[in-house]
Amino acid sequence: MSPRDIRLTLIGKPGCHLCxxxxxxxxxxxxxxxxxxxxxxxxxxxxxxxxxxxxxxRYAEEIPVLLVDGEVHGYWRIDxxxxxxALLAAA
Numbered sequence: 001m002s003p004r005d006i007r008l009t010l011i012g013k014p015g016c017h018l019c020x021x022x023x024x025x026x027x028x029x030x031x032x033x034x035x036x037x038x039x040x041x042x043x044x045x046x047x048x049x050x051x052x053x054x055x056x057x058r059y060a061e062e063i064p065v066l067l068v069d070g071e072v073h074g075y076w077r078i079d080x081x082x083x084x085x086a087l088l089a090a091a
Contacts (some may be wrong), residue, residue, distance in 0.1 A: 005041040006090050009067040011059050013048050022064040022078045029083050040091035 010026060012019030026044060033039040049056040049063060059065045062075040068086060 004091065005043055006087055007067075007069050008042050008044045009070070010044065010046045010064060011049060011055055011067070012046070012064040013050050016063060018076060019064040022066060025078045025080050025083065026066065029080050029087065032084065033087060038091075040087055042087065 008026060008030075010019070010022060012022065023046070030042050030044065033042060047055060049060055059075075064078070065075040066073045066078050066083070068090065073083065073086060
């Protein structure tokens, strides 16, 4: 049986240095998981609060926000160890 794919959604905006940092953390964790036998697969969507009024109203003061399967995992700074642990546990 193969592990299920976990959907990650990074919500931010262009020019946000914390968003850039979060993207780098998420990318590194995804690469680590891809190289780990039996680890879950992930897909990553990025959304900008500048393109969506509802996202802007909800998350403007918290970006970047990372959702894991639609649930808030963290905001502002994404911890790589915590993210990897959560993704492995979700599989």
